[in-house]
Amino acid sequence: MLYWLTHIVNGLSFGMLLFVIAAGLSLIFGLCRIVNLSHGSFYLLGGYIGFSVARFTGSFPLAVIAAMLSMAALGMLTERYLLRRFRVNPLAQVLLTFGLIFVFGDLAQWIWGGTPVLLEKVPMLSGATNIAGFSYPTYRLLILLIGVVIVLLLWWILARTRLGIFIRAAVDDGEMATGVGIRMNLLMTVTFGFGTLLTGLAGCIGAPFLGVYPGLDIEVLLYAMAVVIVGGLGSLKGAFIGALLVGILDSMAKALWPETGMFSMFALMAIALIAKPTGLFGLPMAPSSQVSVTEEMFLDPAPSSTSGSLSAAKTDWWARPAFAWTCAACLLAAGLVCPIILPTYYVRLFTLALIWSIFAMSLDLILGLGGIVSLGHAVFFGICAYTIGLTALRLTSSLFLQIGSALFVCAFAALVLGWLLLRSRGVYFMMLTIAFSEVFRAIAHSWRSVTGGGDGLAAIPRPAWTTSVETFYYCAFLVCIAVFVFLRFFVKSRIGIALVGIRESEKRMTSLGYNVERVKLLSFVVAGVLGGVAGLLYVYFNGYVSPEYFSVDTSAQAITMIIFGGAGTLIGPIIGAFFVVYVKNILSTVTERWTLILGILFVLMVIAAPSGVVGLWRKEWYKFRKKKSLSSE
Amino acid sequence: MVQIQEEEVPVLRITDLSKNYGGLQVLTGIDLEIQHGELHALIGSNGAGKTTLFDIICGFIKPSRGSVQFMGQEVTSLPAFKYAHLGIGRTFQITTLFRTITVLDNLRLSLEALATTRLPFLKSGSFSERNLEPIIGLLDAWGLWKTRNVPVAALPYGVQRQLEIVMALIQKPRLLLLDEPMAGLEAGNRASMTKLIKESSRETTIFFIEHDMNVALQLADRVTVLHQGKRIAQGSSEEVQSNREVQRIYFGF
Incomplete structure (x- = not known):
């Protein structure tokens, strides 16, 4: 009985930690309509910064505050300078946050190294508390308490304050909110910062019992996503119930069948998905919340060959099939001889x-x-x-x-x-x-x-x-x-x-x-x-x-290769693959930080040339042809 | 199989159709019959449930109660993509053409949809001369031939709306649903759209949503008026105009 009670309370406190993380994710989604895939990275950085500050000053509360504020600042900077420019293109935003996982992750590994660090607990909280004959680590109870406080605080902010009314209005209908004079840009930045602040807080208070180590970012992201998949995105109630479910199930499963580990999560998500594809309390998938596709991002894969032949105009040499076949034959020949001539x-x-x-x-x-x-x-x-x-x-x-x-x-x-x-x-x-x-x-x-x-x-x-x-x-x-x-x-x-x-x-x-x-x-x-x-x-x-x-x-x-080469084409991914493999190979001989460099490259590609090399080529080619046809007239 | 006499059975018969989302009643007990060759208008103010009714007729939304019969066949529980194969075509209130590809490729998509082939990934998607013919004919008739190689995004809005109808027409539907074909068109385009609808109604049965009472009364053979999810009137233009409730709501008598 006591055994079970311990695991339930364990699950509850882990669930509370998950709630703090998932609440940030959910809030950001509700307002900005994107899933912040780098959410786990903010958790990781929060943990590391908390660790460093605690070691430097010896004060745990100070560490918590430092982690919260630094993550809020980093989140706001990310929103303001990276995401805001892609407001009409959610796919680019999501890919950006995806790229940031690798940038932040490798950066953290560079600074704090590859070995796990464990934040020392505050002496006062490191013991066990005895409640009615049931002894339990004080620190875990504290997390439970913090979770409850944050639930109440969030509820109070959303229900009672001016900011909360703005946020609720904007979540409901962003355009309408702009119409009544809410400054959406500012509100989005603030909300994003608030979401990452919560994650930073979780990272710091979670550090004493989970530790901080490379790879934790993905793990935390996975847990947070499991929570919102079960509970539904954009709803605090969903995040709360989802977090408790995931937390308790996870600690139970780990106690009962340690081998299965993540499998319980798999089962939970599959069940939730079959029962209700948008989570228990999720916002309905309005068109705006879907990852919509913009014309710039994807190229038409196969310009209809017949529409070319229908136009009676004389085809130029580069548009003739013979030219394409010659190019293909050259590539083929190069591919065939390269093992003979290359080392x-x-x-x-x-x-x-x-x-x-x-x-x-x-x-x-x-x-x-x-x-x-x-x-x-x-x-x-x-x-x-x-x-x-x-x-x-x-x-x-x-x-x-x-x-x-x-x-x-x-x-x-x-x-x-x-x-x-x-x-x-x-x-x-x-x-x-x-x-x-x-x-x-x-x-x-x-x-x-x-x-x-x-x-x-x-x-x-x-x-x-x-x-x-x-x-x-x-x-x-x-x-x-x-x-x-x-x-x-x-x-x-x-x-x-x-x-x-x-x-x-x-x-x-x-x-x-x-x-x-x-x-x-x-x-x-x-x-x-x-x-x-x-x-x-x-x-x-x-x-x-x-x-x-x-x-x-x-x-x-693979996504880096596609983005680099040009999504929606077949030749693009090949170009991208050769480029990325080659660059990675060169970089890995020079520096260990090639993940960081590739991550930055990925982010830059998404920002500068979302349609990739093939897209750039087609654009220039089109301009050239246009110029040529103008001059020939 | 029993051959159904096309003229005897109504193209569309809706009986006692209701739809509610939780406590929100969107449609209540709608009865509707559309006969062969009719040009039928659906009128109603905002939130009357017009588009919901359309979505039910073409299978996107399943009704809470009631049934939809198409050519005497019960279709209520069929998956949405089957409706086009039965012969129900539609356009949308907001144009949803495939913007990055050309006019011709849009039409190709439409035409290929109903081709029943096994192993479709072995079949080339490009035109053969044989199936190009109906497209040429229709594009010529609608004066769109010269735009065939233009990506849809580059076309003016009015032309895009016309193209949407052509896309539906090319499938030779037996019932064509037009969701506000006039919406957002300027006067010149409205006139040509009116003409086009009139002309196509000779070949197929058309059921269309119209916001503007006068346009609908002038264009349609028969009119159905929805108000707050209920059918308040149905009949010829004169009958509807003389209906008490319609007068009260629309003309303020």
Whole structure:
């Protein structure tokens, strides 16, 4: 009995901490209509700053205040200088906060190092309190208390103060609020800062019992997202009930079956999703709250070939198919001779780039073409890699069986996940994809008997005939071309065109008679299987699998490639993949901070050239052609 | 299967249709019949439930009570995308064309929607000369041929609204729902839109929402008036104009 009571109170206090985090996330969403994916990073930084201040001054309250204020300032700066310029483009905002995860995370690791730090508790609070024969750590009770105070405080602010009325009005209808003279820009900045302030506070008061360590940002983000997925975004009541549910369930599950860990979270989110795709108390998904697609971000994948031939005008040399074929042939030839003329080092590098090209293209099919923003595409990469690893090490040496089973498992997983996740849309879909990929990572981490835990599976044999670097390069090259050609057909097929239509307007596609759900699911499965193909090549290439294959980093790299090259095109992700792999390779020989640099690059790309290299090229090309046609007249 | 005589069965029959969101009653006990070849107008003030009724007719929203029959077939519980296959086309109050792609590609999307093929990802999405013909004809008739290669976003608003109707017409619907086709159009465009609606009504049954009482009375064969979720009048223009309740609400008598 006492055992259970302890775990329930543990769960309650953890739930309160989660509430403080999720309340910030929910508030920011309610007002700014974006999901702040870097929310966990603010928690992490809050914890670290609290730690440093506490060590320097020796005062815990001072540390809390410092963490709160610094995070509020950082949040307001982020909102003012990064997010505000993209107010009409929620997708760019979300991608920005996504990029910031890596910038902040690596920055923190740079400053505070890779080993976990534990904030010393205040002596007065480090003991245990005895209530009616039940002894419990005082500090945990304090967190419970702080949680209750913040619930009341938030309620009071929202219900009773002038600011609260403004916020409620703006959450309800932003345009109307502007109309009655509320300064939305200022209000958004303040609210964003307030949300990150709460997270900073949580980071600091959570530090004494959770510790602060690299990777905590993603973990906290995952918990916060689980809370809002269960409870619903944009509602404090939802955040509160969701937080308590997640907190209690998490501590119970960890006590009962320590091995399952994250799996309970997975189950909870899946149930909540099936029951109510917008959470228990979530705001209804108004059109404005969906991640809408802007014309600048995505390029038309396949300008209709026939509309060109319908115009009677003489086609210029660059527009003729012969020119495109010549370019393709040159690239093909270059790809074929490069292992012969280049040193082994570059052949390996290019092999890697080809594998990443496949992965990025597969993600671009749903992200760029379909506007289905999945931030957890790594799931398929990892599932395929693990299946190959397990079958190769334990079951069979037949390459055919290994690949066959891996692709089958991957397709099945894509079908189930697609069926489950595509029920929700917009920000919920995005959060769920991250959450599920992290849950898979956690499972791979804790299911030691099968997956080998954090060490992963090593020494996976590569088929004998591909052991030479050159042969493997040619394999990857062929697969990459095959995937490219397949996707090109897919994009131009009826399904591909329907997918673009769905990106632009789902409702209209339905009313025209398209089975939107099926088109989306089919594309999701195709993208998943092709992502799996990349994972399969990767595992043969490297010879080992680790839980990191599932991590957000993997998806983030693919998204960086897509954004760099140009979303919605097929050639863009390939260009991006070669660029990112090459730059990463150069950077990692010079500095350990390549994640930081890539993160900054990602953020800059989103700001400066959201349509990527291909987009820039098309713009300039268009200008050039226009100029030329003007001068020839 | 029993062949239904098209002329005998009403194109659309709505019986005792109600919709409520929690405690909010949006539509109450609507009965409506639209006969073959009719040009039927739906009038009502803001919040009368016009668009909700449309959304129910084309399957986006499921009613709380009551049924929708199309050509004598019960369609209430079908998934939304099936409605177009049965022959219900619609336009939206806010234009939702596919803005980044050309006029021709928009029409292609519309035409391809009803093509029933297996393994659709093996079929090329581009035109063959065969299925181009109906598009050429319609675009010519509506004077849109010269805009065929222009991205929709670059077209003037009036043309976009016309294109929306063409997109629906190209599917040869048996019932065409137009949600406020006149909204936001200036006088010149309104006249040509009126003409276009008149012309297309020769080929198909049209049910349209109109905000402006006079336009609706002048254009439509029959008129239904909604007020606060209830049907208060139905009939020919004269009948509706002489209806007491309509006079009280709209003309202030």
